[in-house]
Amino acid sequence: MLAKCANPTCSTPLVYLREGKIFMVESPQPKFEVLSDVAKPKPLNRVEHFWLCGPCSNEMTVTYDRQRGVEIIRKPVGKAPMARRAAAS
Numbered sequence: 020m021l022a023k024c025a026n027p028t029c030s031t032p033l034v035y036l037r038e039g040k041i042f043m044v045e046s047p048q049p050k051f052e053v054l055s056d057v058a059k060p061k062p063l064n065r066v067e068h069f070w071l072c073g074p075c076s077n078e079m080t081v082t083y084d085r086q087r088g089v090e091i092i093r094k095p096v097g098k099a100p101m102a103r104r105a106a107a108s
């Protein structure tokens with residue numbers, strides 16, 4: 020299931036789990052919830068796993084959008100006020 024980096028433009032194969040980062044994305048599926056109410060009391064959310072290799076996990080993150088589904092996006096930058104200080108040293 021996790022054969023390679025989740026970044027479509029990266030082809031790094033998944034060899035060591037300690038490298039990079041594993042993302043767990045819950046994608047709710049209303050249809051299944053309704054059906055499962057009969058047999059199971061808990062909602063059935065599908066959890067998908069994604070892996071980004073080291074370099075990719077530094078720049079990218081995995082997110083779930085209800086309309087667009089799972090997306091690999093660039094991490095938002097400029098959020099950390101410490102970044103300028105760290106870069107200067």
Ligand SMILES: [Zn+2]
Pocket residue numbers: 024025026029030031071072073074075076
């Ligand atoms: Zn990668």
